[in-house]
Amino acid sequence: MTGGAGPERVTVGGGPRTRPGRVLVHVGLGVLGFLVAVAGSLVQAAWFPLGLLLALAGAVGLFWGGALLTRAKLGVAVPALLWAVTVLVLTATRPQGDFLFGAEASSYLFLFGGMGAAGLCLALAPADRPLFDPTRPLGGGRSGASARKGG
Secondary structure (H helix, E strand, O other): OOOOOOOOOOOOOOOOOOHHHHHHHHHHHHHHHHHHHHHHHHHHHHOOOHHHHHHHHHHHHHHHHHHHHHOOOHHHHHHHHHHHHHHHHHHOOOOOOOOOOOOOHHHHHHHHHHHHHHHHHHHHOOOOOOOOOOOOOOOOOOOOHHHHOOO
16 A cells, blocks of 8 residues: 555556546447458358358457457457447348348358357456466466476
8 A cells, every 4th residue: 555545456467547548449349340340241251161261250359359458358248249230230131122141151150150259258258367377387287286296
């Protein structure tokens, strides 16, 4: 404690620490979620199957990157929500008969694969802990375990 102002808060991770910075990062992640959804919806059908893999890799990269950047589950939720809403809006047909997604397997794989990836990234997102902790030994065991086994 310093100067009686209360306990110091130790922040873990490299995410932004100020409230306006966090808001700006989440807005940026939301815009990226929209852009990745539009780009993925165009690419996934154009170059099947590599386009589908590229579109899903872009979505997973955005979701996991948001989790690592913010060290919070909200870093996954914001781009994933905007991605899902954008893809669902793009699946609707217009009164003129235009559509962006065809009724084929790659469109459904893109939609459900992206939503599944968002759910996995949300479940595995590191929250308030470093991705790699230098104080823990590799392998996740206890620090004294290797010394006791005669090593």
